[in-house]
Amino acid sequence: MGEAIVITSGKGGVGKTTTTANLGTALALLGNNVCLIDTDIGLRNLDVVMGLENRIIYDIIDVTQNRCNARQALVRDKRFDCLHLLPAAQTSDKTALTPEAMIEIIQDLKPDYDYILIDCPAGIEQGYKNAVAGADKAIVVTTPEKSSVRDADRIIGLLEQEDIDPPTLVINRIRNHMVNNGDMLEIDEIIQILSIDLIGIVADDDEVIKASNHGEPVAFQPKTKASIAYRNIARRILGESIPLQTLDEKITFLGKMKKMLGMK
Amino acid sequence: MAVKRGVTIKGTRDGLSLYMDDTYSYKELLSELEEVLSAQHILEEDPLIRVTIELGNRYLTSKQQDEIRQIFEKHNKLVIDKIQSNLIEKKTALEWKEQTDIKMYHRMVRSGQVLHVEGDLFLIGDVNPGGKVMASGNVFVLGSLKGIAHAGCSGNKQAVIAASYMAPSQLRIADIISRPPDSDEEGMYMECGFLDESYEKIRMERVTALSKVRPELNGFERRVMNG
């Protein structure tokens, strides 16, 4: 029986879809059966990032409206047989999906998969409620910006009211030089405010955007900064204890050194 | 006319004290009060006299208190300062307890969340930016206060706010609001806020200052002593 994990953030554009695509790829790379579900009805992206756009025949709304069953709507990944995508509908609106329907779909798919990753839309309304409904766990994505952290905090507050495990945190788009200059919130500061467990830090990396544009998640590449970060998160999801990347250590260590020396 | 002594009057430093013997019936006292007050000859040019009514171990409903006030209104040189009794109604006692109890919470108050209590709030945890805590009494935060705190939210101007780390986006006490200067990024450790003598501005001090400015922090005792 698999585990359903929702990837959420509150604020838009912080990297939910990118994280879902890359964690899915990394988990598949490690030999897991993975199903990705895009719940961003009307604004689907996950298929594009995965490069599966033109293989879509049915979508999640076709499933809820009984035009097909969940398995028929699944799109198999180009690279991995064990990685599937249940796409969102592009034309319907958010109200076409309900939490009850999500729970039903996830219960239906769970026996076939080790992990079901749910890409949540931005916001805290209907779309969020749908995405969270069938989840056992949650990963909250934030960037090192005040507004993003504020929204992550709001979402964590809402997640705490759900019947799921305490959420874990991914800090995305860390930029070394900005942190060192004190222009961005430091990792320590973010963790202190959100006070949930950190499961990974992903650097801001142009390769991520390039890879997304090619429809091939960066996690597939052997050794860019971001791909290593995503694969490490995947291994942490699998229960391995992997220290945070040296990149991250350098950030805080350097930051502290500079503070001690009175540099800004 | 027989001499009744259900109602006795004594002069004090602050005016008059009028004792109503609690072994008499309410009716007897009422008619005696009428007589006693009509017998007092107060001149037009005399100043107003403040009267404290002492009921002893008698409870008067607010309707009965109104009756007494009406009798006094006929004698317009006398004004009732307060009506004191050793007794309070069970309902009132429970209300006081509710309003002055310390409510303890052990959680985070995150962005968008509001924690509202009657009485004092003792929070173990942080109030994050965008979060809000409200109490009809005092607010104590054993953690970082980065959001909004509102003490005395039903009007109590004596209420205080204290936090282990004080970096609020806004403080409110009763209907007074203050926020830190825009330049002020850093918070302070072990700080408290309370209304100054004019009750128009919130003043910030080390928490140790509280023992001087608010010696009677315990709201329940305060209520019992002062009503």
Ligand SMILES: Nc1ncnc2c1ncn2[C@@H]1O[C@H](COP(=O)(O)OP(=O)(O)OP(=O)(O)O)[C@@H](O)[C@H]1O
């Ligand atoms: N680590 C990163 N480095 C560089 N670019 C990134 C990184 N993560 C995400 N991006 C880019 O940021 C943009 C937004 O990412 P993404 O679509 O994953 O966000 P989202 O949270 O799913 O947005 P929405 O709320 O609209 O669904 C994309 O262009 C993506 O390529």
Ligand SMILES: [Mg+2]
């Ligand atoms: Mg998205």
